[in-house]
Amino acid sequence: MSQHVADPPASPVVRPPSLLRDRNFVLLWSGQTVSELGTRIAGVAVPLLAADTLHASVFQVSLLTFLAWLPYLLVSLPAGILADRTDQRKLMILCDLGRAALMLSLPVAALVGHLTLGFLYAVVGLSGVLTVLFTVAYKSMLPALIPAAQLVDGNAKLTMSQDAAELVGPTLSGVLIGLVGAARTFLANGLAFLVSALTLLLIRPGPRAGSATGPSSGPSSGPDPAAPAERVPLRVQMTDGLAFVRRQRILLSILACTTTSNFWVMAASSIEVTFMVRELRASSVQVGVVFSVSAVGGLVVGALAARLSAWIGSARVIWVSMATPGPLYLLMPLARPGWGVLLYGIGLAAFSANAVLFNVASTTYRQRITPPAILGRVNAAFLWICFGVIPLGALVGGALGTALGLRTALLVCVLGTWSACLFVVFSPLRRMRDTPDPA
Incomplete structure (x- = not known):
């Protein structure tokens, strides 16, 4: 008499844990939300500082937009090499600290009476270069930070931060400018970059199994120090x-x-x-x-x-x-x-x-x-x-x-x-x- 053997139970579908429980992603997301808010505040404060405080002409104000976007043409390709060959997290931290220093220099220059249109141009241009470096590293870091199956959710949450900042930032900037003036408003912008640097510093780099980059890649992965150096033309x-x-x-x-x-x-x-x-x-x-x-x-x-x-x-x-x-x-x-x-x-x-x-x-x-x-x-x-x-x-x-x-x-x-x-x-x-x- 044959004995019936029960079929093994079907394996349950394993859903990846919520990104809200992922410490590294939450740190990245929260830091970027604050950073995006600071960027939107500056987006209103910079032209107002030029037009109202420095009495710039329409053309001179338009040059600020040109200088903010010019670095994408000049340094995007070299930034890609740098992001692939260095610790991306540390590169982002350095960019945040640099941008914070640049933003905080504006109220200091105004306080000592040395705020000029040329100084503002220099701050906007240098900040644009650091933003390009940060953005390239930031877009390259995410796949090593979270599992591949959660990339859509992760990218969506980070994009939502940009829209939330766009909703709140201009209004908040207007309020701050009305209360403390355009130059002092950059204190909030500098503080936002410092918060972003702090959250990146708290991220624990390490391999993420199942990520888009494979089991051996972590958010701070760079070239293998044991590998022979490749002499490839720049x-x-x-x-x-x-x-x-x-x-x-x-x-x-x-x-x-x-x-x-x-x-x-x-x-x-x-x-x-x-x-x-x-x-x-x-x-x-x-x-x-x-x-x-x-x-x-x-x-x-x-x-x-x-x-x-x-x-x-x-x-x-x-x-x-x-x-x-x-x-x-x-x-x-x-x-x-x-x-x-x-x-x-x-x-x-x-x-x-x-x-x-x-x-x-x-x-x-x-x-x-x-x-x-x-x-x-x-x-x-x-x-x-x-x-x-x-x-x-x-x-x-x-x-x-x-x-x-x-x-x-x-x-x-x-x-x-x-x-x-x-x-x-x-x-x-x-x-x-x-x-x-x-x-």
């Missing part, structure tokens, strides 16, 4: 990231999409305040409300990014997030005075939601398929190209506004922004549901 090292992207059709499509979107978004941004004030006759309060409404879109989608990615597909969501919200962008040039100004806010909110979901999904894809040894250089290549077009986009937006009128120029810009989706819609992503597992 030019070749700087272009390693670009060469890898060229060989990856999907990465190339994502790069083209992001670059096109950034160009037209910056073109629209360069004229949007003028459009709201002159065409829509919006007050300063209404302009602030519009930008606050736009940030809400990013916050909501950021909170749902992991679920949306799982539902739609971690690869499919890249092109869906770019293509779907496009019709809502048309509400911006269709906005009218009075309550119609809110149409502009709805259009901006749609773009903010798209940007968060796309950036989370595309960054996660890049982190998962890029070999860890060159991740810093690949991230740097993206920054070099995607952010390098921003100053050019701003110039084109101003030229279009002058030649075509603000409303027509804005229509061209939003159509250009929506057209960026074509690069990912007509790519292999359209036939994929999920991102491949890292090797």
Whole structure:
């Protein structure tokens, strides 16, 4: 008589623990939230300090934006080499301390009567260089800090911090400037960078099993000291990231999409305040409300990014997030005075939601398929190209506004922004549901 043997119980699906219980990630997230808030405070305080305290002209104030973005063109590629070959956590700490010192030098210079426009230019330019170094290391560090399965959630939480800072930072900056003046407001900015440095210092570096970079890589991993030194020309090292992207059709499509979107978004941004004030006759309060409404879109989608990615597909969501919200962008040039100004806010909110979901999904894809040894250089290549077009986009937006009128120029810009989706819609992503597992 045969004896029936019961089938073994099915193995339960093991879900990764919440990132909120991951000490290292919580430290990174909290530090970056404070740092992003400080950056948004400075974003309002810097032009006001130049215009009101130093009596700079419109062109002189615009040079501050140029100097803030110029380092992405000049140092992104070398920053990638540095991020791949040094302790990323220590590099980020040094950048935070340097930025804190630069920001704190402004109220000190004002106190002793040596605050000049040239000094402000130097602070903005040097701070921009440190920001590029920090950003490249920061984007390369995350895959070694958390498991690969949680990259979407981690990137979403970090992106939410940016939107939350964008929602709160300008208002807080205005309050601080009103209370203590523009120069002293940079005390808060410097303090934010010090908090970020402290949280990075408290992170315990070590190997993270199951991370995108493999079991032997930790957040502070660098070149193996026992390995023989490779004599590779600097030019070749700087272009390693670009060469890898060229060989990856999907990465190339994502790069083209992001670059096109950034160009037209910056073109629209360069004229949007003028459009709201002159065409829509919006007050300063209404302009602030519009930008606050736009940030809400990013916050909501950021909170749902992991679920949306799982539902739609971690690869499919890249092109869906770019293509779907496009019709809502048309509400911006269709906005009218009075309550119609809110149409502009709805259009901006749609773009903010798209940007968060796309950036989370595309960054996660890049982190998962890029070999860890060159991740810093690949991230740097993206920054070099995607952010390098921003100053050019701003110039084109101003030229279009002058030649075509603000409303027509804005229509061209939003159509250009929506057209960026074509690069990912007509790519292999359209036939994929999920991102491949890292090797």
